[in-house]
Amino acid sequence: MPRxxxxxxxxxxxxxxxxxxxLAKFMNVIMQGGKKAVA
Structure with a gap:
């Protein structure tokens, strides 16, 4: 039972x-801590 x-x-x-x-999920995994706009 979770608290x-x-x-x-x-x-x-x-x-x-x-x-x-x-594609959004893929980009989120690839660009962890990066700039998604550049990708």
Whole structure:
């Protein structure tokens, strides 16, 4: 039984350029701590 409340999942917005959610997930993994705009 957990002591803390469950953390809600964050909604992943689609990629602004291509409108694709899978691409946005891929870019988030690749660009950890980097600039996504440059990529």
């Amino acid at each position: 803390r409340r469950e953390v809600p999942k964050r909604e992943i917005l689609p990629d602004p350029k291509y409108g694709n959610v899978e």
